[in-house]
Amino acid sequence: MMSENEEKELLASGHRMCAGCGEGTAMRAILKEAGPNSIATVATGCLEVTTTAYPQTAWEIPLIHAAFENAASVASGIEAALKQMDKKGETNILSFAGDGGTFDIGFQALSGMFERKHNVTHICLDNEAYMNTGIQRCSSTPYGASTTTSPSGKESIGEDRPKKPIARIAGAHDIPYAATATIAYIDDLKKKVNKALKADGPAFLHVFAPCPTGWRHGSDDTIELARLAVETGVFVLWEAEDGEICDIKITKKPKERKPVKEYLKKQRRFAHLTEEHIEKIQKEVDEKCEQYGF
Amino acid sequence: MGEQKGLTIQGNMATALGAKLSRPDVIPAYPITPSTLFPEKISEYIADGELDASMIRVESEHSAMSACIGASASGARACTASASQGIALMHEMLFIAAGMRLPIVMAVGNRALSAPINIWADHQDSISSRDSGWLQFYAEKNQEGLDLMILAFRIAEDERVLLPAMVGIDGFVLTHTVEGVKAPAQEDVDDFLPPYEPPHGKLDPEEPMTFGSLGTPEYYQELKYDQTQAMENTPEIIDEIFDEFEERFGREYNRITPYKCEDADIILLTMGSMSGTARAAVDEMREEGEKVGLAKLTVFRPFPGDLLKEIAGDADGLAVVDRNISPGFGGAVFAESAGTFINENRSPLMKNFIVGLGGREIFKRNFKEMYEKTKEAVEAGEVKKPVEWINMDEDVMR
Numbered sequence: 001m002m003s004e005n006e007e008k009e010l011l012a013s014g015h016r017m018c019a020g021c022g023e024g025t026a027m028r029a030i031l032k033e034a035g036p037n038s039i040a041t042v043a044t045g046c047l048e049v050t051t052t053a054y055p056q057t058a059w060e061i062p063l064i065h066a067a068f069e070n071a072a073s074v075a076s077g078i079e080a081a082l083k084q085m086d087k088k089g090e091t092n093i094l095s096f097a098g099d100g101g102t103f104d105i106g107f108q109a110l111s112g113m114f115e116r117k118h119n120v121t122h123i124c125l126d127n128e129a130y131m132n133t134g135i136q137r138c139s140s141t142p143y144g145a146s147t148t149t150s151p152s153g154k155e156s157i158g159e160d161r162p163k164k165p166i167a168r169i170a171g172a173h174d175i176p177y178a179a180t181a182t183i184a185y186i187d188d189l190k191k192k193v194n195k196a197l198k199a200d201g202p203a204f205l206h207v208f209a210p211c212p213t214g215w216r217h218g219s220d221d222t223i224e225l226a227r228l229a230v231e232t233g234v235f236v237l238w239e240a241e242d243g244e245i246c247d248i249k250i251t252k253k254p255k256e257r258k259p260v261k262e263y264l265k266k267q268r269r270f271a272h273l274t275e276e277h278i279e280k281i282q283k284e285v286d287e288k289c290e291q292y293g294f
Numbered sequence: 295m296g297e298q299k300g301l302t303i304q305g306n307m308a309t310a311l312g313a314k315l316s317r318p319d320v321i322p323a324y325p326i327t328p329s330t331l332f333p334e335k336i337s338e339y340i341a342d343g344e345l346d347a348s349m350i351r352v353e354s355e356h357s358a359m360s361a362c363i364g365a366s367a368s369g370a371r372a373c374t375a376s377a378s379q380g381i382a383l384m385h386e387m388l389f390i391a392a393g394m395r396l397p398i399v400m401a402v403g404n405r406a407l408s409a410p411i412n413i414w415a416d417h418q419d420s421i422s423s424r425d426s427g428w429l430q431f432y433a434e435k436n437q438e439g440l441d442l443m444i445l446a447f448r449i450a451e452d453e454r455v456l457l458p459a460m461v462g463i464d465g466f467v468l469t470h471t472v473e474g475v476k477a478p479a480q481e482d483v484d485d486f487l488p489p490y491e492p493p494h495g496k497l498d499p500e501e502p503m504t505f506g507s508l509g510t511p512e513y514y515q516e517l518k519y520d521q522t523q524a525m526e527n528t529p530e531i532i533d534e535i536f537d538e539f540e541e542r543f544g545r546e547y548n549r550i551t552p553y554k555c556e557d558a559d560i561i562l563l564t565m566g567s568m569s570g571t572a573r574a575a576v577d578e579m580r581e582e583g584e585k586v587g588l589a590k591l592t593v594f595r596p597f598p599g600d601l602l603k604e605i606a607g608d609a610d611g612l613a614v615v616d617r618n619i620s621p622g623f624g625g626a627v628f629a630e631s632a633g634t635f636i637n638e639n640r641s642p643l644m645k646n647f648i649v650g651l652g653g654r655e656i657f658k659r660n661f662k663e664m665y666e667k668t669k670e671a672v673e674a675g676e677v678k679k680p681v682e683w684i685n686m687d688e689d690v691m692r
Contacts (some may be wrong), residue, residue: 010490054513057504062497064367065506066360066390073357076350077322077364077372078497083369084319084348087403091499109360158681 008060010036015058016050020219022209022226023047023125025183028122030094030123030207033193036061038092039082041075043101044068046132047125069105070114071095077119083119089124095122099140100130103166114173114202121196121203124166127211135214139164142234143284144277145269147214152272157209162284167238170204171245177203179239179251183210184227192239199241208235216268228263233289253294260285298481298543306331308436308475309375309401309461312443314345315483316399319370322350322361324380328465329403330354332375355380359398366396367505369496371447371489377465378405381419385426391458392427393521394505396491397450397490398458401443404432404566404617405465406652414653415465417566420539421594421618421626427521429459429528430595434569436473438592439463441545444483449535453493456527457521464567464617466653478543486542525596532593549598551590552605554580558587560668561612561642563602565591565627568615568649568656575661586665591627599634607635611668612642615661615663624648624681643671646681660684663683 010031017024023046031038039062042048048065051058066074075095082091095113097106102124113120129147130136137150137159146158171178176198181189189207196203210226212219229235230252237252260282264270273281301430303311310332313321323333337344352358358374365372376384381402391398402420420430431446433439439461446459463469478486495503509517529549536547553573555561564572569590576588589605591598606612616625623629628646635641647664650656663684671677 036502039368039497039499049508052504052507054507054509055515057507059504060502062496062499062502063504063506064364064394065504066363066394067386070357070360070387073322073352074364076352076357077320077361077366077370079364079367080320080322080348080350080361081365081368081370081372085348085368108353109357112357115353116350226467 003197005117008032010038010060011051012058012060016053017046018213018219020222022127022183022211022213022222025222026125026189026207026209029186029189030193031061033190034092034094034197037090038094039078040094040096041071043071043106045096045098045101047096047098049132068101069116070109071097071101071106072120072122073109074118076113076118076285077118079118079120089119093120095120097122098131099122099124099126099128099139103139103164110170111173114170114175117201119201121205123205123207125207125209127209127214129214131211131214140166146272147269148278157277167204167206168245171240174243174245175204176201176242177239178245180206180208180235180237182208182226182235182237184223184230185237185252188237195239195241214269217266221266225266226264228258228266231258232260232263232287233257233265234260236289236292238292250292250294257289295542296482298476298478300474301477302474303436303474304404304472305436305439305463306329306427307335308440308583309334309443309463312440313373313399313401316444316447316481316487317371318347318373318588320348320350320361320365320372321374322352322358322365322372323374324355324358324376326355326377326380328405329375329377329401331469332401341356355383356387356420359391361385362398363391363394363396366398367394367497369490369492373400375401375403377403378407378419381423382407385423388423388426388428390506395456395521395524396458397456399443399450400448400458400460402460402462403465403469404462412464412652415467415567415617416505416651416653417462417618420460424595424626427457427525428595429457429593430462430636431459431593432462432591433468433684434567434590436468436471436517437475437545439468440475440477441539441543441547444478444487445535445539448460448487449532451490452531452535454511454531455524457524457528462566467567482542486539493535509531528596528665529573529598547592549593550601550605551592553588553590555587555589555605556644557585558609559585560613560665560672561587561589561606561609562661562664563589563591563606563612563614563627563631565594566617568617571656571658572615572661577656578658579662579665586664587613594627597630597634599630602631602634603638606642607638607640608642609642611666613668614644615664616646616648619648619651628681643677644680645671645677648681648683654685656685
């Protein structure tokens with residue numbers, strides 16, 4: 001399926017992302033799907049820092065970066081302004097933030113934007129820690145990951161809390177569209193971007209994007225890890241339409257789930273885990289998958 | 295010229311009416327005492343079909359300013375209202391609005407900052423955002439609140455300025471106090487304030503631009519210099535627009551307004567609603583033969599040092615009255631006034647009086663006391679105690 005925007009790159013090459021950065025792959029696909037009639041806000045973070053260094057910009061669509069915690073509020077203002085000033089409502093309004101800017105510091109602004117029913121699609125590019133500031137843990141960091149503020153050690157397993165289920169929390173705002181996606185399944189990602197933008201009201205897209213620098217994996221393993229996350233059940237792909245958060249649809253169900261060990265062992269942030277720890281993580285993933293019905 | 299309609303209204307209604315007459319497109323707002331009536335009135339105007347605008351009932355003041363930034367960058371005329379903790383919460387975004395050169399206007403119901411929590415008047419909230427790059431106007435009465443809102447939009451949106459502006463009215467003393475005002479006719483305001491069209495582009499898919507770039511050390515300082523130059527070029531633009539306003543609407547505004555200053559030995563420098571009380575005190579002291587004058591600050595940012603030098607340069611004493619305090623130095627107006635005279639061959643002796651914090655009343659006798667204390671310093675030829683707190687309750691202090 002080739003959309004009309006397939007030819008045009010809206011995130012110019014020459015940005016300053018790390019080699020193998022999952023966000024770059026995600027952004028390329030997302031912006032192609034959104035097309036040039038779009039306006040974006042971006043929270044402070046890797047995406048912003050690597051694409052907007054004055055006097056250059058990698059953005060071929062209008063972009064505004066204001067601060068860390070308010071991409072969704074800035075987007076609310078844009079949406080209200082366009083609506084008020086007699087625009088036809090055909091311009092897509094996208095709000096981008098990382099996991100820190102979505103799960104943690106940006107959560108209040110996001111919840112407010114959802115509640116007020118702005119026609120904005122918020123896209124969280126999740127690399128599971130504060131990567132821009134140097135791999136500090138946040139509420140998206142999974143259990144067992146060693147980060148610079150949850151280091152593994154004699155007395156520490158690394159991060160000792162489970163990942164916050166942000167997409168389910170977003171969906172619980174009864175918004176018309178909430179979904180999870182990953183860069184390993186670009187068609188699925190694009191389809192979801194399309195649905196999110198077409199939704200009549202706020203939409204949320206949680207995009208899983210591995211980070212070679214923070215996860216300490218090979219830059220050629222990014223897509224492989226994104227796929228393994230789905231194949232092991234660590235990251236579940238689903239969507240909820242029309243606010244039906246209790247009736248989510250699994251969009252990619254692995255025929256046979258691979259052991260989580262295959263996912264964990266490729267990343268040095270999990271290198272310290274013992275067999276016992278891995279078993280515990282496996283058990284938790286099994287329980288979660290059961291909840292999701294597979 | 296249409297007829298100006300006489301109304302008897304509270305200060306918040308006056309600033310809300312000033313905003314309404316300025317035809318804002320987007321008003322993101324969050325309620326906070328004592329400025330709450332502003333978003334209430336705006337909501338009412340919209341509900342009654344009197345104002346065609348989009349109100350965003352945001353979940354915090356931080357989001358109020360963030361949404362103003364998004365709306366203004368989209369080419370909308372954006373305004374909001376806040377006070378105290380609300381301004382503290384949006385502090386981060388004030389710098390960003392100014393750095394992006396977005397002419398957002400905010401009505402402030404000036405109120406003390408916690409702790410202890412206090413909902414009453416002082417200037418600590420907006421004074422604490424002095425360095426954010428916003429123009430700052432302070433009203434003495436409700437009429438000024440109304441007019442300054444219209445003026446703030448016009449000045450902020452001037453292509454030579456492009457800076458956000460706040461208009462302060464003292465909490466309760468003005469926000470909740472009913473006074474007579476004259477409201478300009480809508481068509482006259484429309485004539486004075488044309489629709490906002492950002493001169494350097496906006497968020498527009500037809501001409502994509504990036505706002506809020508990363509400014510590395512190779513560029514940051516020059517970008518800040520540009521922004522600061524815009525502020526420094528503003529005084530004569532403000533004077534020009536104040537003059538035009540007076541011609542059109544018959545009310546005079548000055549960055550500093552002198553009163554009985556020509557032959558004054560000692561001048562009181564005030565800001566906000568206290569100026570009315572100070573003027574009455576000056577009149578009484580003049581009757582007693584004291585050579586005292588009053589200089590009222592309407593524009594705090596950019597600080598009108600040029601006018602202060604003209605007005606007070608020949609006086610013997612300047613009593614700077616601050617309704618704010620920077621612990622470890624003194625009041626903000628005092629610091630700025632002292633800085634104004636630092637390289638002058640002649641400077642009045644200066645005393646700083648801290649008054650009216652957290653809604654403490656300011657009486658005529660307090661201004662007389664400030665005058666006396668300044669006169670003593672002038673007669674002694676030295677200022678022993680530069681900063682003094684006035685109208686302290688000895689019982690509470692014990």
